[in-house]
Amino acid sequence: xxxxxxxxxxxxxxxxxxxxxxxxxxxxxxxxxxxxxxxxxxxxxxxxxxxxxxxxxxxxxxxxxxxxxxxxxxxxxxxxxxxxxxxxxxxxxxxxxxxxxxxxxxxxxxxxxxxxxxxxxxxxxxxxxxxxxxxxxxxxxxxxxxxxxxxxxxxxxxxxxxxxxxxxxxxxxxxxxxxxxxxxxxxxxxxxxxxxxxxxxxxxxxxxxxxxxxxxxxxxxxxxxxxxxxxxxxxxxxxxxxxxxxxxxxxxxxxxxxxxx
Numbered sequence: 456x457x458x459x460x461x462x463x464x465x466x467x468x469x470x471x472x473x474x475x476x477x478x479x480x481x482x483x484x485x486x487x488x489x490x491x492x493x494x495x496x497x498x499x500x501x502x503x504x505x506x507x508x509x510x511x512x513x514x515x516x517x518x519x520x521x522x523x524x525x526x527x528x529x530x531x532x533x534x535x536x537x538x539x540x541x542x543x544x545x546x547x548x549x550x551x552x553x554x555x556x557x558x559x560x561x562x563x564x565x566x567x568x569x570x571x572x573x574x575x576x577x578x579x580x581x582x583x584x585x586x587x588x589x590x591x592x593x594x595x596x597x598x599x600x601x602x603x604x605x606x607x608x609x610x611x612x613x614x615x616x617x618x619x620x621x622x623x624x625x626x627x628x629x630x631x632x633x634x635x636x637x638x639x640x641x642x643x644x645x646x647x648x649x650x651x652x653x654x655x656x657x658x659x660x661x662x663x664x665x666x667x668x669x670x671x672x673x674x675x676x677x678x679x680x681x682x683x684x685x686x687x688x689x690x691x692x693x694x695x696x697x698x699x700x701x702x703x704x705x706x707x708x709x710x711x712x713x714x715x716x
Contacts, residue, residue, distance in 0.1 A: 500574075
């Protein structure tokens with residue numbers, strides 16, 4: 456038994472994953488206990504919390520988590536708020552630079568997508584070496600528990616259709632805050648410059664990958680996998696409001712002009 460466990464250990468280290476969790480004024484709603492439970496159970500997944508210039512005591516909460524969880528949890532403090540897009544980019548670059556993980560990704564702090572889904576998304580990357588990224592997808596199917604407010608669902612479907620046509624990829628859900636990437640030189644290049652979008656950086660990431668593939672969207676067709684989530688729940692206190700979809704559309708057209716013309 457001990458011999459089998461010893462043989463399994465290098466594989467676990469080889470498939471190590473770091474998840475970036477951007478945080479802005481999350482002190483009152485960060486589900487700290489769930490993060491602690493997850494870290495103690497998942498020995499090959501690290502969490503990097505990015506405090507994005509919070510004006511409440513989010514940094515205190517994150518530093519307590521770091522103390523309780525040990526080396527599997529770290530905190531990157533940004534004293535000035537730069538928006539979710541730059542918090543994610545800075546966190547992912549920091550994760551890549553450590554050389555500790557084979558996979559890096561990001562996850563919404565409210566855990567609308569449960570942490571257990573990290574293993575599901577990562578497993579797809581392990582099983583299919585041609586994949587560069589796996590995205591959580593909020594698809595309402597029988598036997599799954601995906602619950603979104605109606606207004607967000609229908610606005611999201613309109614937005615996703617526009618993005619799919621723009622990217623020329625049959626992508627269903629670009630905006631779910633659960634994504635994992637294989638660490639490659641291409642990913643480092645995609646993240647090297649600040650995003651022009653504050654709202655739909657997920658779309659900008661795909662657009663940058665398309666540029667790297669000689670502006671051929673079909674080259675990404677087999678590099679992206681959308682994973683239908685078992686569970687996703689709207690969490691009270693979301694910072695995304697219906698009016699923000701107008702800003703998202705504006706950002707989308709800026710991305711098209713910069714990368715896809």
